[in-house]
Amino acid sequence: MISGISIYEIFTLTSILFFIGIYGFITRKNLISILISIELLLNASAVNFVIINKYMYPDALQGVYFSIFIIAVAAAETALAVAIIINLYRQISSVEAKDTEIMKY
């Protein structure tokens, strides 16, 4: 329980963070930027986990565990994604999202 700050204010903050992430994901053209936006999404949800745990079930720690999981998964995912992007760059010399749609259909 953080004094002076209500859960709503923190939710507002994480929501803003989340939608910034979504906005970035949809509008960015560069794959790295898209990856960063995904990180924002993950972080917003990680913060939500911690906060909900803290405010609603102060005696439990599951939310915290989850956020640690998320951080770990996010790290792994970033490593993977960057690896893919680097490979892609070697193939097509570009990290633009529009150059990667040959896999459609």
Added chain:
Amino acid sequence: MNLSYLLLIPLIPLAVFLLLGIFNTQIKPAVSGYIGVLGLATSTALSYYAAFQYFFVSGKVDGVYQTFVEKVVWMNFTETSSLKYLHIDMGILIDPISVMMLIVVSTISLMVHIYSRGYMKGDDGYTKFFAYLSLFSFSMLGLVLATNLFQIYMFWELVGVSSFLLIGFYYTKPSAVAAAKKAFIVTRFADLGFLIGILIIGYYAGTFDFQTLNAVNPEGEALLLNWASTTFMGMSVFTWALILIFMGGAGKSAMFPLHIWLPDAMEGPTPVSALIHAATMVVAGVYLVARLFPMYYFVEEGFVLNIVAYVGAFSSLFAAVIAITQTDIKRVLAFSTMSQIGYMMLALGVSSYKGEEGVGYMASMFHLFTHAMFKALLFLGAGSVIHAVHSNYLKDMGGLRKYMPITNITFLIAALAIAGVPPFAGFWSKDEILVAAFEKNEFLYFIGLFVAGLTAFYMFRLYFGIFWGKETEYTHTPHEAPISMTFPLLFLAFMSIIAGFIPFSEFITADKVGFEGHLNYTMAALAVGTGLFGIILAWIFYKKENDLAEKFAHSFGMFYKWTYNKFYFDEIYIFVTKKIVFNLVAAPIAYFDKKYVDGTMEGIGNKTVWISRKIKGVQSGKLQDYAFSFVGGVVIIALVFIYLWTN
């Protein structure tokens, strides 16, 4: 009467057909001719034996010729136990007319078989020809012996096919193929009527059996009395059925307006014309009406018989007029056949049922018998002439009496017989027909008399044109035919002389009782006079080469041209079939099928592809598009839920 041996009469030709047909290439031509003749000779002997047995030994009981039937069930339409037991039988029916027809068919067929051995010598399809002839003989004998409508229909179709095969025998000749096709399709069209007639009778009478349909009690009343119960357009359904059956008969017998196939059928080898298109198959229509005569007579007081009489009379006049102008000798004979069959139909049409009033029926059968003899003779004679000069046309002939004495004499006998000069066969039968017509309807009688004159005229035009007339220069001298061809001529000439003296009315009458025939001298004198007038006219015109005939033709002008072109009936038919059926029915259907029916199916396919192409644009492959639609979807769903929950 033991009937089992009669089965052999049609079955022997069938066996011959199978033998010659299957081992077509293995059998030597000389052998196959003998096999064919031998088979038919056996059948003929059996037929004569049967006729003797029937007419003189065991046929007559209490003064009435009995009908003997032996049959087996061939196919069931319904269960044996059901109330209306419809089935097709196969069997043999023996009564005066079927026995008489056995004689006619087997005699003529045997003569034609013998004749063909000479006529077809050296032909590629010699064995095949005899196979077809045997097939035809089998079918025709089966038709004659049929016990029920379906059986007669089946053999009816088989003779049609044999006729098709034989007309198209020279199958590499396009005109022969066309003629064969025409003959089959025209008769098939007529058979459509026949078949529908059979179906009507099957449904309303519940049987196809001749004996049941024709049953008449001793008082001379029909036993099949329910003919009046169901009507269609004011007439009994049985009347309709009989009209339709007559349509079938008219098709086979080349009655107007279904006659157009007969002249073209002359494309076939001449023995075939003699057998099928003069003596036997074409009289099947007459036989059919005679076979169902009690029905025709009793249903609605013989209304249909009037149709038969008028169609017969008109056809006989129509054909006789055309025959005068034709130059192909076989076509003249073909139209003459049509005319004579019209005579037979006329006689049937004016006949009554009982006793001496049934003279028309008797006369019709009599004329059928005598006509078969002298017309087959005429055709075989014509064949002999064609064989000698290698042409069908009168213009290539003339003065042949010096080269072909036997043919000349026999042809003359036949011509006298058909012209109705006593004492030859045609005189007797034609006289009876005229007597019958006079008693019933004088108008028809005068048509008949006029046709008799015309017949004599065109027949002697033919005779003088071939054997007398101009002296044609032949590239190689014509010579008399070999013995295998002259023997049938002599035999048939003999028959044409004596056949008239058979007391027919004692054997064959509508009520099967028999009566004493006698000659009506006034009538006979009138008919003979007309005939002689025709002959004399022909004598003047054609005996010596002169231009009288041509001048005469010119004076008729337009009418002559119309007649020469057979009143343009072929053209009308071609117009109907080619222009209307082919171009106005079949072509639009083919177009409709391609364009609309198939087009619709194709359209469904193409539309599916089109829609899928549109939809696949959504699957752009851009991750961000997917994310956008995902988020958008979530937002919309969220809004909907919020909206629902807050209310």
Added chain:
Amino acid sequence: MDILSLFIIVPVLTILALVFTKGLQQARITAMVGSLIQLGMASNLVIAYFKERAVNDSIMLFTKDMIWFDHFNIHYAIGVDGISVALLGLTAIIVLAGVFISWKMEDLPKEFFISLLVLSTGVYGFFISIDLFTMFVFYEIAVIPMYLLIGIWGSGPKEYSAMKLTLMLMGGSAVLLVGVLGIYFNSNADGGALTFNILEIAKVHIPFAAQKLFFPLTFLGFAVLGALFPFHTWSPDGHASAPTAVSMLHAGVLMKLGGYGIFRIAMFLLPLGAMEWSWFFIILAAIGVVYGAFGAVRQTDLKYINAYASVSHLGLVLFALLTFNKIAWNGAILQSLSHGLLTALFFALIGMIYGRTHTRDINKLGGLMKTLPFIGAVYVITGLAYLGLPGFSGFIAEMNIFVGAFENPDMFHRVLTILAVSSIVVTAVYILRLVGKIMMGPIIDEHHHDLPKVTWYEKTGILLLLIPIIGMGVAPIWLSDMIMASLQPFIQGVLTH
């Protein structure tokens, strides 16, 4: 092992054996032996059927029932009556003839014969099943190999034709599946469990509303395969592109599945719906009879002519079924058999002519009787049989149909009957046009003066088909009585419903 399951096991074993063969020689011998055994089994079945029928008067004989999928009550239920015995015999004959006709199949012979036998397995399974679901499965098994057979071994625009045929038939089976499920979910209308078993459903009184809804679906599903106007357009293209043996099997057997299915499923299980809808479908069928015949008059490709002729003749089958008359029903079954043999023979002959002259255009053919006397003679005989000449199978079938159709005395049926009867004239026109053009007349193409003689395997194939045609036509009483006896349950179930 029961006598019916063998009809599935033997083809499957043959297929397995074929997998291990190498080259044309081994493949065709294996296929021939396999189908020869099938023909032997079919003849044995006919004899066994007559023996069993004499002592056993249940609807289906040699029945066997095994649970296949418990949850939905799906069984592997088999049994035969006179109708299916006759059709099994037909299938066995045509498969064997088809193997002989494909004797020189150089392209992927092993795969070809495997597909052919898969197809025949499906057909056998369909005819012996009395469980709706199993029947449907076999139906699909029979239809699918067509795609491969036409798409791989076909000629001309084969991919297009194969796709068209498969899609239209699949569309039909989609509709059919709805109908089948509709029947299934109404099979407990009188209480009791849901069932796929035909004999049990036949006893149930399915509500009228459901019958009215599901009859057209079931009917159309099968009618597409039976080439009902206007769903017939797959057949000309499909037949034209298919290799000879496939055309034979398809027109000869597979299209019969349509009529059989309509009779055994749509009409038998949904009699009220059938009565309700018959007026509509009978019009389509009668149109199809005349329409197909006129369509054939105009075509120039031999196979197209035959395909349209099939539309006409199978239209007659559907027409007969919908007249609700037992004589006509008998005729419908006979017509299925007769048309199967005749059309297979026709396709076989066309294949032989095409194999020699490399054209199917009737304007480029002529006078073949001279150079190919055997094929020519058989072709003429087949043509004459096709137009209903007495002494051949077509005649008795048509006469049964016409006599039966005439038993309906109302004006509506009379007019349609006369329309259908008049097709015999149009049939004569196109058959004689065909015979006159290609068999008779002068030889048009000078290459046709010297064509290869007919070979022993071709002769065997032809005779296999020709003999039953003549047999049926000369002595029809056994076959027609056998079928008539089997119609009894239909008469009770449908006519007196």
